[in-house]
Amino acid sequence: AGFAAEEAALIERRRRVLGPAYRLFYAHPVHVVRGEGVWLYGPDGTAYLDAYNNVASVGHCHPHVVAALARQAGTLNTHTRYVTDGILDYAERLVATMPAEIANIMFTCTGSEANDLALRVAKAATGGTGVIVTENAYHGVTDVLAHMSPSLGAGAPIGETVRVVPAPTSADTSGEGFAHGVKAAIADMAAHGIRPSALLVDTIFSSDGVFADPPGFLRPAVKAIRAAGGLFIADEVQPGFGRTGAGMWGFARHGLVPDLVTMGKPMGDGHPMAAMAARPEHLEAFGREVRYFNTFGGNPVSCAVGMAVLDVIEDESLIASARDVGAALKSGLEDLAAHDGRIGEVRGAGLFIGADIVDAKGAPDAAAAAAIVNGLRERQVLISATGREGHSLKIRPPMVFSHDNAALLIERLKATLASL
Numbered sequence: 001a002g003f004a005a006e007e008a009a010l011i012e013r014r015r016r017v018l019g020p021a022y023r024l025f026y027a028h029p030v031h032v033v034r035g036e037g038v039w040l041y042g043p044d045g046t047a048y049l050d051a052y053n054n055v056a057s058v059g060h061c062h063p064h065v066v067a068a069l070a071r072q073a074g075t076l077n078t079h080t081r082y083v084t085d086g087i088l089d090y091a092e093r094l095v096a097t098m099p100a101e102i103a104n105i106m107f108t109c110t111g112s113e114a115n116d117l118a119l120r121v122a123k124a125a126t127g128g129t130g131v132i133v134t135e136n137a138y139h140g141v142t143d144v145l146a147h148m149s150p151s152l153g154a155g156a157p158i159g160e161t162v163r164v165v166p167a168p169t170s171a172d173t174s175g176e177g178f179a180h181g182v183k184a185a186i187a188d189m190a191a192h193g194i195r196p197s198a199l200l201v202d203t204i205f206s207s208d209g210v211f212a213d214p215p216g217f218l219r220p221a222v223k224a225i226r227a228a229g230g231l232f233i234a235d236e237v238q239p240g241f242g243r244t245g246a247g248m249w250g251f252a253r254h255g256l257v258p259d260l261v262t263m264g265k266p267m268g269d270g271h272p273m274a275a276m277a278a279r280p281e282h283l284e285a286f287g288r289e290v291r292y293f294n295t296f297g298g299n300p301v302s303c304a305v306g307m308a309v310l311d312v313i314e315d316e317s318l319i320a321s322a323r324d325v326g327a328a329l330k331s332g333l334e335d336l337a338a339h340d341g342r343i344g345e346v347r348g349a350g351l352f353i354g355a356d357i358v359d360a361k362g363a364p365d366a367a368a369a370a371a372i373v374n375g376l377r378e379r380q381v382l383i384s385a386t387g388r389e390g391h392s393l394k395i396r397p398p399m400v401f402s403h404d405n406a407a408l409l410i411e412r413l414k415a416t417l418a419s420l
C-alpha cells in the first residue's frame with residue numbers, strides 16, 4: 001500500500017510540473033528505474049518484459065553502446081560546424097546499407113525533425129505543396145507534422161494541403177486498392193489547385209495497425225505519386241534498423257527505392273538521434289536555397305552511439321534473430337487465435353507484430369484490446385494497442401528478444417485471456 005501511495009505521488013508531481021498534455025501508458029502506470037536487455041525494472045526490483053520498445057532497439061543499456069557513448073563524451077562533443085571524423089565514418093556506413101541511388105544523408109535529433117526536413121526538401125525539389133498520408137498515421141510533433149498525423153485526432157486537424165488515404169488492408173494483396181486511394185487524393189489536390197510534393201508513409205503502417213504483407217504492395221501507390229510529380233518519402237522511424245527481419249529497411253521488403261528516407265527511434269538505442277537520407281538530385285534545389293545547420297544533429301557522441309548500434313546489429317546477427325524469433329512469436333499468436341475467437345488477424349514482419357482483438361461478431365473490440373494490454377501489464381509484460389479502431393495489439397520488443405522471451409509473452413497472454 002505504501003508503494004502504491006508513492007506511485008500516486010509521483011504521478012501527481014508529474015501532472016503539477018509537466019502540465020496536462022502528457023499521457024502515461026496503462027491504467028496502472030509503470031514506474032521504472034533501470035533497464036537491461038529486454039527487461040525493465042521497477043524500484044522494488046519487479047522485472048517487466050519489455051515487448052514494446054523500438055527505442056532500446058538493441059536492448060536496454062547495451063554495454064557496447066554505453067561504452068561508446070561514455071568514451072566519446074569523455075573525448076569530444078560539440079556543435080556540428082567543425083570538421084570531425086565520426087560523422088563521416090558513420091554517414092558512409094549508414095548510406096552503404098541503402099540502395100546505391102540514395103547517397104546523401106543529413107542528421108537531426110528526432111524523427112519529427114527528419115520528417116520536417118524531408119518535407120522541406122520535397123517541396124523544394126518538386127515545387128509542390130501537397131502531401132498524402134494514411135488515415136491513422138503519426139509522423140511527428142512539429143506544427144506541420146501534427147497536421148499530417150490523423151492519429152492525433154480532432155485536436156490536430158488535417159492541413160489544407162494534406163490528403164488522408166485509407167490504410168492498406170490485408171485483402172488488397174496487389175496494392176491496387178491502396179494506390180486507388182492515393183490516385184483519388186492526387187485528383188482531389190488537382191481539383192483544388194494543389195501540386196503534390198510527397199507521399200509520406202511509415203512502411204510498416206505501425207499506427208494504422210501494422211500492415212506488412214505481401215511485400216511489394218506499396219509499389220503501385222509509389223508509382224502513382226511519382227507519375228503526379230511527387231516524391232516517395234519512406235518513414236523508417238518504426239520499421240528501420242532491421243526490425244522486420246528482412247534487411248535493414250522496411251521499404252526494401254517492398255522492392256522499392258524511395259526518394260527520401262527518414263529514420264530515428266531505433267538508431268541510437270535510446271540516444272536521441274535521427275536522419276534523412278536522399279537521392280542527391282532531390283537535394284539540389286534545397287541545397288541551393290537553404291543553409292542547413294542542426295546544432296546537435298550528427299554530433300560526435302551521437303555518431304559514436306550510432307556506430308555502436310550498427311556494430312551490435314551485425315555482431316549479434318539481430319536481423320536474422322528478429323526474423324526467426326518474430327516468426328515464432330507470430331505463429332504462437334496464430335495458434336492462440338486458432339483456439340480463441342477473441343484474437344482475429346495476426347500481421348507483421350520480424351519483431352513487429354499486430355494482432356486484432358475482435359468481439360463475438362468479429363468486429364473490432366478496442367475495450368477488450370485495452371483490457372488485454374492492461375492485463376499483460378499486471379503480469380509484467382509490456383505491449384500496447386494501435387490502429388484506427390485501437391483494437392490491434394502492437395508487439396515490438398527490443399531486437400534481442402529471445403525464443404524464451406517470446407514463449408513467456410505467449411504464456412502470459414494466455415493467462416490474461418483466461419482471466420478476462
Ligand code: PMP
Nearest residue numbers: 110111112138139140202237264
Ligand atoms: N514517424 C513515425 C512513424 C513515428 O512513429 C514517430 C514517433 N512515434 C515519428 C515519426 C516521430 O519521431 P520522434 O518522436 O523521434 O520525433
